[in-house]
Amino acid sequence: MSTAAVIVAAGRGTRVGGDMPKQWRMLRGRVVAAWTLDTFLSSPCIDRIVLVLHADDMDLAPGYEGHDMVSVVAGGATRTASVRAGLEALAGSDTARVLIHDVARPLVDHAMIQRIFDTLENARAAAPGLAVSDALWQSESGQVTGLTEREGLFRAQTPQGFSYPDILAAHRAHAGGAADDVQIARAAGIEVTIVAGDERNLKITTEADFERAEMLMRGHMDIRVGNGFDVHRFGPGDHVTLCGVVVPHGRALQGHSDADVGMHALTDAIYGAIADGDIGQHFPPTDPQWKDADSRIFLDHAIAQAAALGFTLSNADVTLICEAPKIAPHAGAMARALARIIGVAADRISVKATTSERLGFTGRAEGIAASATATLIKP
Numbered sequence: 001m002s003t004a005a006v007i008v009a010a011g012r013g014t015r016v017g018g019d020m021p022k023q024w025r026m027l028r029g030r031v032v033a034a035w036t037l038d039t040f041l042s043s044p045c046i047d048r049i050v051l052v053l054h055a056d057d058m059d060l061a062p063g064y065e066g067h068d069m070v071s072v073v074a075g076g077a078t079r080t081a082s083v084r085a086g087l088e089a090l091a092g093s094d095t096a097r098v099l100i101h102d103v104a105r106p107l108v109d110h111a112m113i114q115r116i117f118d119t120l121e122n123a124r125a126a127a128p129g130l131a132v133s134d135a136l137w138q139s140e141s142g143q144v145t146g147l148t149e150r151e152g153l154f155r156a157q158t159p160q161g162f163s164y165p166d167i168l169a170a171h172r173a174h175a176g177g178a179a180d181d182v183q184i185a186r187a188a189g190i191e192v193t194i195v196a197g198d199e200r201n202l203k204i205t206t207e208a209d210f211e212r213a214e215m216l217m218r219g220h221m222d223i224r225v226g227n228g229f230d231v232h233r234f235g236p237g238d239h240v241t242l243c244g245v246v247v248p249h250g251r252a253l254q255g256h257s258d259a260d261v262g263m264h265a266l267t268d269a270i271y272g273a274i275a276d277g278d279i280g281q282h283f284p285p286t287d288p289q290w291k292d293a294d295s296r297i298f299l300d301h302a303i304a305q306a307a308a309l310g311f312t313l314s315n316a317d318v319t320l321i322c323e324a325p326k327i328a329p330h331a332g333a334m335a336r337a338l339a340r341i342i343g344v345a346a347d348r349i350s351v352k353a354t355t356s357e358r359l360g361f362t363g364r365a366e367g368i369a370a371s372a373t374a375t376l377i378k379p
């Protein structure tokens with residue numbers, strides 16, 4: 001007995017305009033479809049997801065093709081045909097309930113999914129609706145010709161939930177051309193319970209809807225924390241570069257780049273906060289072009305990757321672990337150097353140091369270790 005979601009993303013979205021279907025356009029740094037999918041993926045009510053894509057878009061489900069909860073199927077020429085393809089993909093599974101959702105409603109939340117799920121305990125079908133509060137006019141040639149009684153009228157939303165065997169049979173028996181799955185269920189004699197809808201759960205149809213969705217999402221600040229750790233060993237030399245500052249020392253740190261262990265830890269903390277790998281992935285040490293590179297290149301890249309997702313660095317804290325050189329006299333300059341590269345006020349960056357009480361490799365002065373924490377925010 002499991003619950004599936006069929007996410008319908010096969011439309012061409014021609015009403016919004018632009019050169020790509022609306023579900024693949026960016027909304028606050030991510031494609032619309034990713035917002036919708038992630039809400040269902042993280043809902044405790046949902047066991048598996050069928051993502052229905054247009055045949056031309058089959059390679060546009062980045063990160064989801066290999067997901068063990070998600071299967072991707074090609075849709076049909078109409079919305080009804082696409083939903084049917086999604087439902088058929090679940091045939092033979094242990095699916096007892098299915099929630100059918102339009103991908104263009106990216107603000108759907110867990111509470112809404114839960115309401116539908118709970119109502120299906122005692123109903124064959126449940127769908128969210130919003131009572132109409134505006135007056136409804138009839139018109140001809142731009143003139144008001146009458147008033148429609150709004151009593152008992154609802155605006156339909158998705159996800160619409162059904163007993164899976166019921167809605168599969170209803171779709172198989174339906175001639176096509178339905179506005180939504182509630183209509184198909186009712187044509188098969190299935191009663192549909194109305195569940196409280198949500199004004200926030202808007203369907204992106206026009207350009208103005210994109211702006212409204214962005215505005216509604218703005219109230220939810222996205223805060224990420226990442227940590228980084230790095231070690232470089234000492235070799236011959238007369239200085240070390242730490243957090244962008246050259247410090248005279250009887251030895252040098254060895255590494256493929258300039259071996260700025262503090263800047264590396266901070267860079268990895270930023271990559272970590274946005275779940276975007278690490279320095280080694282972006283700048284492979286096997287690549288000769290990064291030989292003796294200024295580590296600023298790495299930090300600049302991590303900040304740019306974060307910015308592309310809409311994140312800025314709020315603060316960072318770097319700890320250098322070594323017996324020598326003495327860090328304290330240089331810590332302020334190091335914080336200012338990092339702040340300049342990142343483009344934030346220096347009082348948002350902390351650089352401090354500790355020894356390891358002469359224990360371990362740092363205690364034996366064989367190298368320097370660094371750990372860093374970074375907080376990124378998307379307002």
Ligand code: MG
Nearest residue numbers: 230231261264
């Ligand atoms: Mg390193």
